[in-house]
């Protein structure tokens with residue numbers, strides 16, 4: 001059994017906004033080999049207050065309000081990239097736990113050394129703060145799995161030099177990369193290949209399962225929004241964050257390469273990653289395991305099967 005903390009920067013349930021953090025949470029709850037100990041929230045796709053309220057709402061919808069939710073960082077470590085969102089009128093505002101996310105992460109991981117996997121699917125601000133709060137934190141983790149980065153620059157179709165989560169707080173990514181542990185990085189190179197089609201989302205919308213129909217509705221809206229902006233060439237969207245969650249119990253569905261990775265914190269190439277895969281370990285330790293290939297059909301199949309069983 002994998003015990004995880006899931007750190008998210010959105011949930012699902014705001015019209016026209018991203019849905020994959022919500023799917024990642026649903027998949028973690030649906031995977032019989034995962035126990036979600038805590039959910040933490042961070043500024044990223046929207047402001048942390050909206051993320052927190054939507055996360056609590058999604059857990060309520062999934063009848064898992066027993067899972068503690070801790071609100072995290074309102075802004076990146078040094079950049080003024082706070083987001084501003086709107087809590088939809090029909091969503092009830094519930095209170096998270098009083099302890100801030102980074103403190104909760106440190107307390108929980110140090111109480112269970114070597115047992116907790118932290119899965120971060122938003123900007124790395126909370127993770128970096130936890131590492132700075134207590135230098136023993138990183139080494140007490142079982143594993144750190146991150147949806148973030150784009151490693152093969154020729155496949156970077158993003159409209160910014162770095163992938164969003166790393167671009168949003170590159171200094172936090174730098175803290176993680178220099179923490180002394182090698183995280184498992186699931187970047188855009190693989191996540192853009194795992195897709196949910198509009199056709200499937202429409203089927204989900206008609207499902208008798210309340211979660212499937214809710215998720216289908218917001219996925220159709222998200223795909224339509226992206227197509228209107230010219231961001232998708234076919235009627236589908238990437239399931240970035242669920243790939244990171246799937247990799248916790250099924251790492252064999254991805255091909256990993258050990259690497260030494262640096263992140264660009266200058267303004268011009270903000271968030272770009274530089275990965276060296278030819279390391280002489282006698283000279284320099286690896287600081288990352290980078291996912292370079294994915295069995296997209298198997299990850300999709302795993303994801304769809306689990307969600308149907310919710």
Ligand code: BDR
Nearest residue numbers: 018020021121164165240
């Ligand atoms: C990442 O950015 C967010 O929009 C997604 O939820 C994912 O975590 C992809 O770049």
Ligand code: CA
Nearest residue numbers: 009021121122
């Ligand atoms: Ca995310």
